[in-house]
Amino acid sequence: MENMEISNQFNNIYAGKKVLLTGHTGFKGAWLALWLEQLGAEIIGYALDPPTSPNLFTLLNIKLTDYRHNLLEKETLKSVVEKHQPDIVFHLAAQPLVRTSYTEPEDTFLSNAIGTMNLLEACRTLNKKVSIVCITTDKVYHNNEWVYGYREVDALGGYDPYSASKACAEIIINSYRKSFFNPEKDGVVQLASARAGNVIGGGDWAAYRIVPDFIQALAGNQKLIIRSPRSVRPWQHVLEPLSGYLYLGMKLLQGEKQCCDAWNFGPDDENIVDVKTLVEKALTFWPGGSYEIQEDKNAPHEAGLLKLDCSKAKHVLKWFPVLDFTQTMALTVDWYRDYNSNSSDIRSRTLADLNVYTNTAKNRQANWIS
Numbered sequence: 001m002e003n004m005e006i007s008n009q010f011n012n013i014y015a016g017k018k019v020l021l022t023g024h025t026g027f028k029g030a031w032l033a034l035w036l037e038q039l040g041a042e043i044i045g046y047a048l049d050p051p052t053s054p055n056l057f058t059l060l061n062i063k064l065t066d067y068r069h070n071l072l073e074k075e076t077l078k079s080v081v082e083k084h085q086p087d088i089v090f091h092l093a094a095q096p097l098v099r100t101s102y103t104e105p106e107d108t109f110l111s112n113a114i115g116t117m118n119l120l121e122a123c124r125t126l127n128k129k130v131s132i133v134c135i136t137t138d139k140v141y142h143n144n145e146w147v148y149g150y151r152e153v154d155a156l157g158g159y160d161p162y163s164a165s166k167a168c169a170e171i172i173i174n175s176y177r178k179s180f181f182n183p184e185k186d187g188v189v190q191l192a193s194a195r196a197g198n199v200i201g202g203g204d205w206a207a208y209r210i211v212p213d214f215i216q217a218l219a220g221n222q223k224l225i226i227r228s229p230r231s232v233r234p235w236q237h238v239l240e241p242l243s244g245y246l247y248l249g250m251k252l253l254q255g256e257k258q259c260c261d262a263w264n265f266g267p268d269d270e271n272i273v274d275v276k277t278l279v280e281k282a283l284t285f286w287p288g289g290s291y292e293i294q295e296d297k298n299a300p301h302e303a304g305l306l307k308l309d310c311s312k313a314k315h316v317l318k319w320f321p322v323l324d325f326t327q328t329m330a331l332t333v334d335w336y337r338d339y340n341s342n343s344s345d346i347r348s349r350t351l352a353d354l355n356v357y358t359n360t361a362k363n364r365q366a367n368w369i370s
């Protein structure tokens with residue numbers, strides 16, 4: 001591995017483990033696949049084709065078994081699970097965009113809710129000890145536009161179809177945990193869910209997301225048009241929630257029953273800023289760019305203010321985010337600058353970000369690295 005010590009991460013628990021990763025062709029999935037590859041895991045990916053072109057997954061050339069199927073092909077999904085007998089599953093595959101969910105609500109509900117159920121069903125009939133981390137979102141909460149963060153015990157909700165579909169997934173997960181995977185009874189399946197905020201970082205080209213929009217405008221020497229300047233989100237570098245997912249997965253693999261639950265993984269308050277502040281910070285790392293505010297009064301509803309309370313992860317798991325806002329933005333914007341300048345090999349560039357992140361975590365004495 002390029003300059004990174006890995007045996008000191010997550011108790012080396014992923015070395016040689018069979019990991020089923022759904023959504024490996026997506027933005028977060030590709031980063032997680034790269035990290036798991038470095039940790040020595042045997043990765044089985046299950047997803048549709050990459051959602052964008054270009055895309056990080058293709059650029060990284062990760063060593064894994066690559067299945068391209070829909071979560072709704074339940075017999076295929078079941079046969080993949082049975083064939084590979086995973087030790088742990090990270091479930092990321094989903095239709096993840098609020099805007100798209102307004103034009104494709106049926107696909108969103110089917111992929112996100114029924115797709116999650118199909119995965120849990122495949123694991124239920126596996127007859128083998130398996131841990132599962134299901135990735136939902138901070139948008140699962142009934143949004144009251146509160147100035148304080150949502151906690152795991154707060155009511156689920158969801159105005160738009162995306163948020164509602166992920167809240168449905170949480171209800172399905174909770175039902176499966178209580179009905180079939182009760183940690184107090186059989187303990188064969190350890191099931192947890194993880195709720196994270198808006199992630200940024202190199203390698204995202206999704207539509208309707210502010211960082212990809214921003215980079216596209218800058219790279220084309222165009223003015224960025226900001227449509228929701230006052231929307232406040234918990235921005236975090238993609239590696240932050242991934243460290244939470246991997247740490248939670250480690251705890252499940254170690255049989256820690258109290259971890260079979262829902263967990264928020266969000267940034268510190270410093271990273272909870274509005275879109276305008278995010279853009280102005282990004283411009284400090286890509287000087288010469290400019291923006292214009294054109295509020296879209298006809299835009300479909302999206303939450304204005306959304307914060308997560310991560311006290312539970314901090315106090316029970318001892319997990320915490322390690323990058324400050326400046327580091328988060330610097331890593332993100334610099335990655336795209338390098339990509340656009342064609343000056344470096346993107347796999348090495350992305351591994352360098354992983355290296356910076358793990359070193360920062362070590363310096364800050366994060367519990368998952370020694």
Ligand SMILES: NC(=O)c1ccc[n+]([C@@H]2O[C@H](COP(=O)([O-])OP(=O)(O)OC[C@H]3O[C@@H](n4cnc5c(N)ncnc54)[C@H](O)[C@@H]3O)[C@@H](O)[C@H]2O)c1
Nearest residue numbers: 023025026027028047048070071092093094096111198199
């Ligand atoms: N990116 C964010 O800011 C963010 C924030 C909170 C939660 N999340 C969640 O994290 C996960 C990954 O998000 P992302 O940003 O990497 O999304 P992405 O669009 O980049 O990737 C989605 C992945 O899911 C796969 N997929 C979609 N529908 C599928 C289906 N029906 N069957 C099989 N595979 C399917 C795609 O092929 C792709 O691999 C999602 O569950 C998303 O809801 C993302």
